[in-house]
Amino acid sequence: MNIGDVSERSGLPAKTIRYYEDIGLVRPPRRENGYREFGYRELNTLAFLGRARSLGFSIEDCRTLLSLYEDRERSSSEVKAIAKIHLTQIDRKIEELQALSATLGDLVARCQGDKRPDCPIIDDLAQQVSREDGDQAINRTSRKRDKPSLDIHATQ
């Protein structure tokens, strides 16, 4: 099969398949003309990767999962451990986003959304910073809001 065929059958874009080869997740042999030659083994690997990615596993997780998949001797606990960590991260992310949603939802609800300039959303963002020096000033004005872990790739 050529890359176009496996792309269609696996559901992964050809670009992605080439990328997966680049990073060593698949190693299709080449034909004389330089084309990649995929067999069912490679197709299954790619489909596996597609499903794992669709469950939000990181590429590095996928790499491990793939080696566990190919190891007929490995214990299910090894797989379960990875999945549990991933699940925990997903759930943590959900909580973070729910907190964000609540705060922002409140702000949006309180904003009239009309032609007038008064806006609780901007007012909330625009709280003035203290002009005083030193720690007290900072402590008095700091209203720590959790930073949503910007490595929001944390679904992984």
Next chain:
Amino acid sequence: MNIGDVSERSGLPAKTIRYYEDIGLVRPPRRENGYREFGYRELNTLAFLGRARSLGFSIEDCRTLLSLYEDRERSSSEVKAIAKIHLTQIDRKIEELQALSATLGDLVARCQGDKRPDCPIIDDLAQQVSREDGDQAINRTSRKRDKPSLDIHATQ
């Protein structure tokens, strides 16, 4: 104020502040020695940015929000529109992650996690791809799982 002072007062790392200058979000003047000179105006801008980012607004959203913040004439509806879109995206992301959590949670629950190799998680990922040609084969085997939008930066 030097960059270290505004960093402490705004809670943003100095590196981030320099980056925000790079992309034109703040424009502190320079001293003779080349140091950036921050005033309370810049400090407030940075604090504004920190809060907006902590609510998950993208840099581009922040840029818009900032210009709306500085426009005393703008209507609250303009601000609300941005916030609503952002809120919708957060809520969509939450739903996606909840679906993932449910699927993965089920798989994890069904996995014994012991020394034996049998593992529902791997089995789920490893479903064989049909060896037949054509659309029917693909339709018969495709079990479309929603791809969690990989631009998972979608909290923005």
Next chain:
DNA sequence: GATAGGGGTTCCACTAACTGGAAGGTCAAT
């Protein structure tokens, strides 16, 4: 005056997981 430290400056590279596009080779059919 030399030196040490704790600032500051720039610039380059790296992150995750691709995606888009350019320039060009291959193949089957017309």
Next chain:
DNA sequence: ATTGACCTTCCAGTTAGTGGAACCCCTATC
């Protein structure tokens, strides 16, 4: 011979920074 669809590689860009190197500046101390 020439389309057109496919394949190849390579480079750049995406998000929002972060880490590090090399180097400048300022103040205090010896």
